[in-house]
Amino acid sequence: MLFQPAIIALLLASALCVLALSASAPFALDVIRRWDIRSGSERQLQLERRTYLFSTLLTFVLALQLAAVLLFVFNAEKMSGMFVGAMCAVGTLNVNSFGFPALNAKIAVFFLAAMWLAINHVDSRARDYPLVRIKYALLLLLTPLLLASAWTELQYFLGLKTDVITSCCGSLFSEGRPTLAAEASSLPPLPAMWLFYGSLGAAIALAAVHGYGGGKQRWAAYGLAGASAAAFAATIAGILSFVSLYVYEHPNHHCPFCILKPEYGYQGYWLYVPLFGATAAGLAVGAIQPFARIAGLRDIVPGFSRRLAAIAANGFALTAAIATAMIWQSRLILLEH
Amino acid sequence: MIELSGIRKAFNQGRHNEYWALDGIDLSIEANKVTALRGPSGSGKTTLLTIVGCLARPTEGRVRLEGEDISGLPERFLTEIRRKRFGFIFQQFNLIKGLSALDNIILPAYPTGRPRRELLDRAEELLAGLKLGHRRNAKVEWLSGGEQQRVAICRALINDPELVIADEPTANLDTHLAGEFMGILESLAGQGRTILLTSHDPLVVESDVVQRVIDMRDGKLICHE
Numbered sequence: 001m002l003f004q005p006a007i008i009a010l011l012l013a014s015a016l017c018v019l020a021l022s023a024s025a026p027f028a029l030d031v032i033r034r035w036d037i038r039s040g041s042e043r044q045l046q047l048e049r050r051t052y053l054f055s056t057l058l059t060f061v062l063a064l065q066l067a068a069v070l071l072f073v074f075n076a077e078k079m080s081g082m083f084v085g086a087m088c089a090v091g092t093l094n095v096n097s098f099g100f101p102a103l104n105a106k107i108a109v110f111f112l113a114a115m116w117l118a119i120n121h122v123d124s125r126a127r128d129y130p131l132v133r134i135k136y137a138l139l140l141l142l143t144p145l146l147l148a149s150a151w152t153e154l155q156y157f158l159g160l161k162t163d164v165i166t167s168c169c170g171s172l173f174s175e176g177r178p179t180l181a182a183e184a185s186s187l188p189p190l191p192a193m194w195l196f197y198g199s200l201g202a203a204i205a206l207a208a209v210h211g212y213g214g215g216k217q218r219w220a221a222y223g224l225a226g227a228s229a230a231a232f233a234a235t236i237a238g239i240l241s242f243v244s245l246y247v248y249e250h251p252n253h254h255c256p257f258c259i260l261k262p263e264y265g266y267q268g269y270w271l272y273v274p275l276f277g278a279t280a281a282g283l284a285v286g287a288i289q290p291f292a293r294i295a296g297l298r299d300i301v302p303g304f305s306r307r308l309a310a311i312a313a314n315g316f317a318l319t320a321a322i323a324t325a326m327i328w329q330s331r332l333i334l335l336e337h
Numbered sequence: 338m339i340e341l342s343g344i345r346k347a348f349n350q351g352r353h354n355e356y357w358a359l360d361g362i363d364l365s366i367e368a369n370k371v372t373a374l375r376g377p378s379g380s381g382k383t384t385l386l387t388i389v390g391c392l393a394r395p396t397e398g399r400v401r402l403e404g405e406d407i408s409g410l411p412e413r414f415l416t417e418i419r420r421k422r423f424g425f426i427f428q429q430f431n432l433i434k435g436l437s438a439l440d441n442i443i444l445p446a447y448p449t450g451r452p453r454r455e456l457l458d459r460a461e462e463l464l465a466g467l468k469l470g471h472r473r474n475a476k477v478e479w480l481s482g483g484e485q486q487r488v489a490i491c492r493a494l495i496n497d498p499e500l501v502i503a504d505e506p507t508a509n510l511d512t513h514l515a516g517e518f519m520g521i522l523e524s525l526a527g528q529g530r531t532i533l534l535t536s537h538d539p540l541v542v543e544s545d546v547v548q549r550v551i552d553m554r555d556g557k558l559i560c561h562e
Contacts, residue, residue: 037409040343040399048409049394127405127414 006075007157013064014150020061021143024054028136035133051132055120058139062113065146069110069276072103072153077260083166089257090169098156105149110276111283112142118284119291122304126296169255173240181240185254189242189334196238200320203227203282207313210285215306218289224309225286231316232279239271243323246330270322278315281308338368338500338531339389344398346384358384360556362398367549371522371532375542376553382535383504385553389533390423390502391415420448424493426503430485432477432492438464439473442491449496456495463491467521483514490521501525503534507541515540522546
């Protein structure tokens, strides 16, 4: 089962990430303990030269992890035909107990890596390495999660047995089941719509306030980060509660993965890609704000924050527009006038 | 203008052929003056020049340009500093064959985004100033050594740098051309530019144009005049 192109690519990406982190961890410790920008010592100059190398390496492997989420989901969906009982990615992820933890870990890595990359980006724009200690300390905090994600993913792929009869999405997202997904699925459409459009609207409004203010209003930045996380949760709940129903034109099919299938024109990707991108950008706006007042970053953080806010606003607007288009085109009547 | 403190530079560090080209250089280079580094081959003149010009990084020590530490800057900032603040004249000129004198001169200004017309006007002005206007469209391989050097000088000046760095600028020139070069140097100094050059040519280091000579041997400064 391991010899599937997508699985090999995902395992290679994870292995690269683990290798890069293993190589970077001693360097990160060295930076935290010995960095002294005022010194011209050989050790300090070596650290300065190497930080550029490690920063580039980490940017590459973490960016790879961002792309890996998409491939992981695509692969789960593609492999669903190999397992008895699987109708979509849910069945593949349910083949063993590591499937959904691996997906959740990948999503967590996606958002945390995006925040780290944003911090690294502003640091690399400054002339005096103002965040070098902080970013490597954060990397050390991120390392256990990245290792856990890689390990969970490996366990999941190693445990993929074709003789296992798995369960389909119908059982996971059925109303009345004692799971978070089932609770979100059973959310009535009208309040779910208010929540969906309200949270996306709030995130867009905060992004606009932050962007038009030149990226300088810190309250709007933190608000945007919070609103982005809320909008992400509300959008997923909305997809479970009503968007999926409109796409499938079926009042009881709540699966958020079947919309990724070719039978539905891969519509799910149109929803998820802007949603994930916008949420990551919104969270990154919040991640860089604590450093906005550092002397070397005063001119850098607002500009970058503004660009991230624009990405977040456009991404959330696109998510709302695509969901609306899906509802508009559907023949399902879910709400009576 | 430029301060060097505790500069050391090793090549092949940690290997059997480790070599320290510079060993503890503390030096201050003043603005608007012509300074020459003099010393025998292997004394570390060119290595020091490349460190001052941000072409190489020291193994130890700091370089400060008008108070800002430039030895630790990431590469993207060094590129900007090299492009805008330094003009380089290399010993072998390093002109690009196949391109005309004009194209060679405006090449370092392309990344600045200035309009091509403006660059061509400035290049013409520089060529005319060095009496080479009639050779503007000649390919550089067709030019004589002296002409090539004047093209290299124009190229060094295209971005109007404050500081001009020249490595053994008269090494490939006869006495007459070397004398012409000193005349050009004098006019550059007259424009208020800081000039740092290496040479062991008496015609250069004993010239009145050079205001300060720094002697080097075995990677160390011998004395300051």
